[in-house]
Amino acid sequence: MKNLDLAIHFFIQIAVILAACRLVGIVARKLGQPQVVAEMIAGVCLGPSLFGLLAPEWQKLLFPWDSTQSTRDTSSYLFPASQLGLALYMFIVGMEFRMDIVRSHFRSSLMVSIAGMVTPFLLGAGLAYYLYHNSAMFPERTSLFEAMLFLGASMCITAFPMLARIIHFKGLTGTLMGTVAIGAGAIDDAAAWCLLAIVLASFDDNLLGALKSIGGGAFFVAVAYVVVGPLLRKTQERLLTKQGDLSESGLVIGLLFMALGAWFTDLLHLHAVFGAFVMGTVMPRGVVNRQLIERIQPLAVALLLPLFFTFSGLNTQIGLLNSGYLWLICLAVLLVAVLGKGVACWLAARASGLSQRESLGIGSLMNARGLMELIIINIGLQRGIISKELFATLVIMAVITTLMASPIFDWLVPKTESALPAD
């Protein structure tokens, strides 16, 4: 496609995506689901799993797709734009992140995150051991070690951006429950990406690559906290206008650091979301982070983030699960996911001394896999570590654990209780 055609497609896609997200959103709201769940489902609906089944020619016309990723197609511009939307959102999540609460509840966050990492990893790796010997869910090239590591890591995933949006939607930002969940989710996801880096490195026979990712990530976090954060705090007066508002230069400088962080962690194969999130956490607190959020959030959430959800949906083919045995495996995957993450995090939160209600809330929130799961399993599919069938199975697990989060949360945690601030 030539540039003009790319642009024409982009605009009509934006219109269709926005309309679909709103329509599904109206239904979702009636069912007590947040807008983010609607967008995730709208994305899957616009892909081959529904729109592509009902009207394949129209779907291809609207979202021309080249699976070899060599020519110019929808994905060549929707992917960068969707990653930008995701990074901006994670930057906002980082700016809303209250390190003070994580610190004051560090023990709880750490215990929840360890439980929410070790249990699903062990259960996932065990399931992979079984599937490796008893099914064709893994391609031949994949070794047992890689299969176990990959399925283990993909069970560890928390829907970090989705968790953040649900917490925001429920008005839990800054509460004890919300903060422990976000803190634990952040630690878990970081660990899962590190595991993924090891899997990818082992798949490439390249241990050095994995070490580079992990070492580079540690270096990045150190630079962000020791250099960028203090520097911005010291010079934050320069980011403001004479009236004390954030200046346009201030906004651009914030976006510049966001882009640098996203680029660097993408370069390390750790995914742009981490860089953007970390940069968000080091933005100066007060006028700067408040007004950065105010100015970035509307367009990022209303326009760019839905592109990310749609992009992920376009990669999903649920139709591949066409036998009873495959659905049985799907059930096993779902069970392992819920036991390993939701139940384990609930118990860990209890053990760390939190109340029953808060623990149940944290468990149900941590259990949502959302589209972060889709990212990791898309990488697995692309690199040939998992089969298309296991991919579709994991997509269903991601959708169901995400759909579960809100109703179970509402059922377990009465409203007045959940909205109490942390301190």
Next chain:
Amino acid sequence: MKNLDLAIHFFIQIAVILAACRLVGIVARKLGQPQVVAEMIAGVCLGPSLFGLLAPEWQKLLFPWDSTQSTRDTSSYLFPASQLGLALYMFIVGMEFRMDIVRSHFRSSLMVSIAGMVTPFLLGAGLAYYLYHNSAMFPERTSLFEAMLFLGASMCITAFPMLARIIHFKGLTGTLMGTVAIGAGAIDDAAAWCLLAIVLASFDDNLLGALKSIGGGAFFVAVAYVVVGPLLRKTQERLLTKQGDLSESGLVIGLLFMALGAWFTDLLHLHAVFGAFVMGTVMPRGVVNRQLIERIQPLAVALLLPLFFTFSGLNTQIGLLNSGYLWLICLAVLLVAVLGKGVACWLAARASGLSQRESLGIGSLMNARGLMELIIINIGLQRGIISKELFATLVIMAVITTLMASPIFDWLVPKTESALPAD
């Protein structure tokens, strides 16, 4: 390039573009030039004309570019993203557009726009006649009629988005001078795009195509004013929250119409900017358009619009002008551009009864060609209507007429006078 590489490139490009625009912006501000001029120059500097001359390998590494537009490269995602930024900006310009002032000063707007269209067109067509017979500025395939039509149309261009930004930057939004200039600029640009459609159609031996563009454009404007506008005004309560603010759905619905308008006019080969602008003019006045602007503007202007300027700069090669004769032609082009547009608009404004100061201000603002010019001449280059040398000549004309606008305006129009409101 695979998707991951596209995303990595996109983030580092964003960082470099933002940094470059800010650095050039610091210099520009000291010279009294608005940020938009800085971004235009930063774009040209990041392209082959400066960065590509100084460090060709680095430039290629940072902005991988496939001029055949077949593989995935920088332009496959930067073009759609830059068009989105431009459309969002034009949507804002449309929302800030005060039809009431244009109506009350319709005679002035119309006279200025006709003068700013007929004069440069005739002078441009005359220059094309001379160049066609006395130089190699037009490829052999181009007929005399097409050459005259194209150079005439490209002289008619007003830097509509840039005009709007300069007017905003100078605090002239809503003033008589600002509104007459925006109204005349809008009419002129629409006419120039219609002319371009005729040139392209004649080049394709397809008169029907040109009629379709023009008829479709009229149909679109009618639908926007007769259906979309009244419908939104009637239902605008539904776009608000209970507190009377614009709801997230309201924001999304506004963006949806923007995308539909941009798509439709792109489809008609009239360029997305018109659809987005027209949709902006029909958004309900009051809370809706004010809060749409507030929420869209920060990110669109700080992040997405610079992508458009850079994209245009990446297409520009000033180095092709390497002889005295070419520079002489360049001077002639510049003279024709200034006489045909700036001087003609000044005289027309005077003739319509505006004061000397207002007329001078309008003339100097209308004279800026900005990046709209770059768009139209890029299309001409791409389609083989003009040579690369004429292209570079027209780029220089666009840059100089744009650089001229601010200082000449400040010199001719004292500050207190220019900031007076229209009514």
